[in-house]
Amino acid sequence: MPPDPNNLFLDVRDLRVSFFTDEGEVRAVDGVSFGIRRRETLALVGESGCGKSVTALALAKLIPTPPGVYKGGQVLLDGQDVLVMNNEQLRAIRGARISYIFQEPATSLNPVFRVGDQIKEVLRLHRREAATDEEVIRLLKLVQIPEPAQRACDYPHQLSGGMQQRVMIAMALAGAPELLVADEPTTALDVTIQAQVLELLKELQRTVGMSILLITHNLGILSGLADRVAVMYAGRIVEYASAEELLSKPRHPYTKALMRSIPRLGARAERLETIPGNVPNAACLPPGCKFHPRCLVARFDCARDPEPPLVEQRVRCRYWNAP
Amino acid sequence: MSLVEVRNLKVHFPVRAGVLPRPVAWVRAVDGVSFFIREGETVGLVGESGCGKTTLGRTLLRLYEPTAGEIFFDGQNVFTMDRRFCRRAQMIFQDPFGSLNPRMTVGEIVGEALRIHRLHSGRIAERVAELLTAVGLSPEHMRRYPHEFSGGQRQRIGIARALAVEPKFLVCDEPVSALDVSVQAQIVNLLQELQEKLKLTYLFIAHDLAVVEHISDRVLVMYLGKIVEETEAAELIAHPLHPYTQALISAVPTLDAATQRRRIILPGDVPSPIHPPGGCPFHPRCPVAAARCREVAPSWREIRKNHWVACDLA
Numbered sequence: 001m002p003p004d005p006n007n008l009f010l011d012v013r014d015l016r017v018s019f020f021t022d023e024g025e026v027r028a029v030d031g032v033s034f035g036i037r038r039r040e041t042l043a044l045v046g047e048s049g050c051g052k053s054v055t056a057l058a059l060a061k062l063i064p065t066p067p068g069v070y071k072g073g074q075v076l077l078d079g080q081d082v083l084v085m086n087n088e089q090l091r092a093i094r095g096a097r098i099s100y101i102f103q104e105p106a107t108s109l110n111p112v113f114r115v116g117d118q119i120k121e122v123l124r125l126h127r128r129e130a131a132t133d134e135e136v137i138r139l140l141k142l143v144q145i146p147e148p149a150q151r152a153c154d155y156p157h158q159l160s161g162g163m164q165q166r167v168m169i170a171m172a173l174a175g176a177p178e179l180l181v182a183d184e185p186t187t188a189l190d191v192t193i194q195a196q197v198l199e200l201l202k203e204l205q206r207t208v209g210m211s212i213l214l215i216t217h218n219l220g221i222l223s224g225l226a227d228r229v230a231v232m233y234a235g236r237i238v239e240y241a242s243a244e245e246l247l248s249k250p251r252h253p254y255t256k257a258l259m260r261s262i263p264r265l266g267a268r269a270e271r272l273e274t275i276p277g278n279v280p281n282a283a284c285l286p287p288g289c290k291f292h293p294r295c296l297v298a299r300f301d302c303a304r305d306p307e308p309p310l311v312e313q314r315v316r317c318r319y320w321n322a323p
Numbered sequence: 324m325s326l327v328e329v330r331n332l333k334v335h336f337p338v339r340a341g342v343l344p345r346p347v348a349w350v351r352a353v354d355g356v357s358f359f360i361r362e363g364e365t366v367g368l369v370g371e372s373g374c375g376k377t378t379l380g381r382t383l384l385r386l387y388e389p390t391a392g393e394i395f396f397d398g399q400n401v402f403t404m405d406r407r408f409c410r411r412a413q414m415i416f417q418d419p420f421g422s423l424n425p426r427m428t429v430g431e432i433v434g435e436a437l438r439i440h441r442l443h444s445g446r447i448a449e450r451v452a453e454l455l456t457a458v459g460l461s462p463e464h465m466r467r468y469p470h471e472f473s474g475g476q477r478q479r480i481g482i483a484r485a486l487a488v489e490p491k492f493l494v495c496d497e498p499v500s501a502l503d504v505s506v507q508a509q510i511v512n513l514l515q516e517l518q519e520k521l522k523l524t525y526l527f528i529a530h531d532l533a534v535v536e537h538i539s540d541r542v543l544v545m546y547l548g549k550i551v552e553e554t555e556a557a558e559l560i561a562h563p564l565h566p567y568t569q570a571l572i573s574a575v576p577t578l579d580a581a582t583q584r585r586r587i588i589l590p591g592d593v594p595s596p597i598h599p600p601g602g603c604p605f606h607p608r609c610p611v612a613a614a615r616c617r618e619v620a621p622s623w624r625e626i627r628k629n630h631w632v633a634c635d636l637a
Contacts, residue, residue, distance in 0.1 A: 047503045047505055160372075160373075160592045162592060163592070190371045190372050191531055191532070192570065192571060193371070194574065194576070195588055196589075199586070199588055217503045217504055218576060219578060220504075220576030220577060220578055221576045223576075223577060247578055258505055259578060261505045261507070261508040262508075263533040264577075264578070265532065265572065265577075266557075266560045271512050271515065272507075272508035272511055272537065274508045274512060278475075278476075
């Protein structure tokens with residue numbers, strides 16, 4: 001069920017973002033709507049190129065224009081549309097109300113500054129009164145970095161990948177954001193470190209009380225962390241449900257295929273199931289349902305008729321219930 | 324009959340300092356490793372970043388000189404073999420973006436080894452087309468450059484390059500960890516199909532146990548330069564004996580919210596291989612370590628049939 005719109009702290013309505021390239025208009029995000037409540041974790045799931053990162057960047061109007069163009073829609077933050085704000089208003093939001101952590105901590109940190117100074121820079125920009133060594137150490141402690149005072153004097157290359165990602169999270173938390181956007185935060189990390197970082201995010205959400213938008217291609221990391229899940233394909237949301245419902249009773253053929261392609265421990269099969277073909281080129285999408293060329297249960301009208309709306313606000317497929 | 328046999332292999336790298344750089348310490352990346360790989364078998368090698376698994380894989384192909392120990396390939400010591408060894412053992416790399424030269428076309432990349440080894444001379448283009456088809460690409464892709472391909476397609480190009488010289492043995496170093504889950508499945512299936520068709524032998528290096536269990540016959544678990552557990556894939560998942568293996572298994576992301584296993588979160592990172600901890604190298608992070616683990620290095624014991632472990636508490 002979609003949440004009560006009055007209760008939303010972030011409300012994205014019919015967001016459309018295009019890029020103009022040599023091949024023509026690429027509709028990276030094509031009519032995406034979702035909402036996030038306070039202290040809630042929403043996961044945005046999909047393969048590379050489905051538009052999930054563009055959606056995330058658009059929330060703080062971070063898409064460079066050109067080549068990007070905001071073609072329509074609204075991003076309402078407590079009722080105010082982020083997409084019509086001027087630079088000054090945007091600066092007051094970025095890093096302060098919405099902050100980001102990205103996939104590659106090594107390339108997001110500046111290699112020539114000590115990590116403590118990089119955290120302090122965020123504090124100077126957004127919480128000037130708190131720009132002290134004590135606050136830097138408190139933040140490093142919050143993300144469970146051992147010996148925080150010594151680590152604050154380290155350069156990024158002296159830290160392991162897991163520690164670098166913790167520093168990134170500390171920087172993101174420095175502005176005391178209401179929403180943390182985590183774009184593939186654990187994809188570059190080992191499974192053991194991934195488990196540590198996911199556990200940390202869960203705990204921080206409880207103690208700090210922020211909302212999280214988690215972006216990932218791996219449905220496997222959602223259970224226990226996400227409250228609701230939106231599955232994206234070719235710039236659209238194709239399924240939207242509570243995490244529990246989605247993982248136990250997926251409806252869209254794409255979601256089902258994604259889940260089947262994950263190898264499971266102890267359930268050894270001859271071959272892993274795959275989704276035939278590739279993600280379509282966003283510059284020339286197929287007519288009708290965008291997933292039909294790769295869909296195992298597609299019928300002829302899936303290609304002929306316009307794409308269906310989200311049936312029952314949950315799944316964008318006419319035949320989800322077909323045998 | 325084992326195709327690859329490794330005896331007490333050690334690879335140590337010097338840490339240099341000073342004006343006239345002299346080694347002041349040694350990184351013990353691989354520190355006394357022995358195992359074998361049978362012909363036609365897939366052996367999985369799992370462990371966290373920094374445990375030495377990539378160094379081990381590269382040393383098998385003579386990309387690093389070992390400090391001590393021996394490697395036999397088909398009964399021959401590989402350090403006495405000539406360039407023909409390179410034709411029989413090849414590598415697939417982790418990063419499909421960094422391992423293909425952006426200035427070469429796919430045809431040049433795949434055909435380069437053929438020219439170096441003077442194979443198929445006069446019909447290199449034909450052979451490249453054949454290879455591209457075998458890995459699920461099409462011959463027209465030959466004239467394109469790497470940046471025109473997706474991550475999964477690039478990994479297919481890397482596989483075609485490795486297969487060009489008709490090797491018997493492939494070291495696959497994290498071949499799917501940079502890919503989306505859905506694409507991972509395609510590449511894993513491709514590797515399995517090629518193995519059956521071409522009778523290949525694999526060393527499959529990864530940190531994700533779910534993928535390793537799926538593709539491997541036997542699995543080696545590595546920690547800080549040493550192998551801590553070795554057994555058949557299904558046995559390892561059903562009865563993990565080493566506390567490190569148990570933690571690795573519990574860290575694998577799972578879809579089943581209801582039956583989600585209790586996660587064992589290992590504290591901290593892998594310690595530095597310059598000053599590995601004494602006794603059992605795993606004791607500082609081990610949830611069940613006893614006092615003696617700090618003092619005594621564990622012995623290598625066969626606890627169940629074909630199931631070896633380096634833990635005195637198992």
